[in-house]
Amino acid sequence: MAYASWVNPNKTTGNGNDTVAWTGSAHTGRTARTTTATFSASGVESKTLTIIQAGATEFVTIDATAAVAKSGGTLTITGTSNSSKLTFSLTGTNGIGLVLPSSYTANSVTTNNGAAITGDPGAVQQYAFSITFTGIDENTSISALTSQLTVTANGSQTATCDITQAAGDAYLTISPTTINLTAAGTAVSVTVTSNTSWSIS
Amino acid sequence: MTTSLSWNDGTTDKLYLTYAASEGTQTVAVTSDAHTGYIERSRDIVFQVTAGGTTISRTLTVTQLGKDITIITRNDVYITDNEVAVGYE
Numbered sequence: 001m002a003y004a005s006w007v008n009p010n011k012t013t014g015n016g017n018d019t020v021a022w023t024g025s026a027h028t029g030r031t032a033r034t035t036t037a038t039f040s041a042s043g044v045e046s047k048t049l050t051i052i053q054a055g056a057t058e059f060v061t062i063d064a065t066a067a068v069a070k071s072g073g074t075l076t077i078t079g080t081s082n083s084s085k086l087t088f089s090l091t092g093t094n095g096i097g098l099v100l101p102s103s104y105t106a107n108s109v110t111t112n113n114g115a116a117i118t119g120d121p122g123a124v125q126q127y128a129f130s131i132t133f134t135g136i137d138e139n140t141s142i143s144a145l146t147s148q149l150t151v152t153a154n155g156s157q158t159a160t161c162d163i164t165q166a167a168g169d170a171y172l173t174i175s176p177t178t179i180n181l182t183a184a185g186t187a188v189s190v191t192v193t194s195n196t197s198w199s200i201s
Numbered sequence: 202m203t204t205s206l207s208w209n210d211g212t213t214d215k216l217y218l219t220y221a222a223s224e225g226t227q228t229v230a231v232t233s234d235a236h237t238g239y240i241e242r243s244r245d246i247v248f249q250v251t252a253g254g255t256t257i258s259r260t261l262t263v264t265q266l267g268k269d270i271t272i273i274t275r276n277d278v279y280i281t282d283n284e285v286a287v288g289y290e
Contacts, residue, residue, distance in 0.1 A: 142252040170252035174259045181265040185233030187219075190261055197224040198250045200204050 004035035007051050024053045028126035030082050031055045056126075058083050060153040068096060068165035072136040077161050079129055081106075082122035083153035087114040088131055095145035096165045097137060104131035139168035142196045170196045208233070208265075210242045216263060218246070231263060239267040 003009075010021040027033060032055045039047045062079035090100055103110050106117045107127035121127040131149070139145055145165040152158045172194045179188045192198060202222070205215040214234040221227050236242065243264040250257050 167253060170250050170255060170257060172248060172250045172257045172259050174248055174261055177260065178262045178264070179231060181231065181233050181263060183236040183266050183268045185235050185265065187230045187232040190229045190231055192229055192248060193226045194250055195225070196250050196252045198248050199223060200218055201247050201249065
């Protein structure tokens with residue numbers, strides 16, 4: 001039986017006593033994987049070598065930062081993991097006013113937030129995931145806004161993404177733009193609408 | 202707070218704008234010293250914000266009506282309310 005492609009011997013032929021060194025490609029899945037290699041020689045019984053590669057520690061990573069346009073819209077944040085389950089939450093001050101989606105995509109499969117991922121792809125190798133926020137409101141303030149997304153793996157490993165929305169544009173309106181005062185100077189009201197401090201001159 | 206502005210009409214009369222704070226959205230009350238002249242007067246008031254290197258201005262035009270002219274006729278002489286004869290008929 002041929003050995004798996006994730007192992008590589010430093011030689012495949014030899015003569016007499018010798019040593020064969022085996023190396024393996026990085027294993028990102030949580031569970032150990034096994035393959036066998038068969039040594040054959042003419043006139044003797046074949047011998048089988050079993051090679052076991054340990055599983056990787058459970059992990060989750062996510063984009064460290066993400067940016068939302070001041071006009072709002074859609075934001076997709078990506079990461080990788082080998083966990084069997086991911087749970088997303090908004091942590092800290094949610095200045096942007098993000099609404100957490102009920103689902104995300106793990107290994108190209110739509111998965112409910114906090115639910116076990118179908119087929120547990122992380123058991124055999126790491127997978128990519130993404131979560132998309134839609135309908136993000138425009139930033140109507142003149143200050144940048146921030147929120148933070150935290151993803152927690154089944155084994156409680158966490159990763160966070162700091163999200164920033166660019167500052168909005170300043171605006172200023174007055175209504176009405178023309179007023180008439182009586183000769184006595186009786187007060188007339190004018191409504192000033194702005195998202196920042198204004199001055200009169 | 203109240204900001205006073207000159208009418209720039211050669212008098213010492215002032216316009217007064219009263220508001221809670223010069224930030225955000227609010228109502229500004231515009232008042233004036235009484236106008237004792239007969240001709241209406243106007244001036245533009247500029248509201249301005251500066252943020253992110255951008256300046257936005259909006260102009261409020263304030264017009265104050267002149268004092269009503271009271272005309273009294275006496276023996277066919279027209280007299281204003283300060284009793285200055287202004288004409289004959």
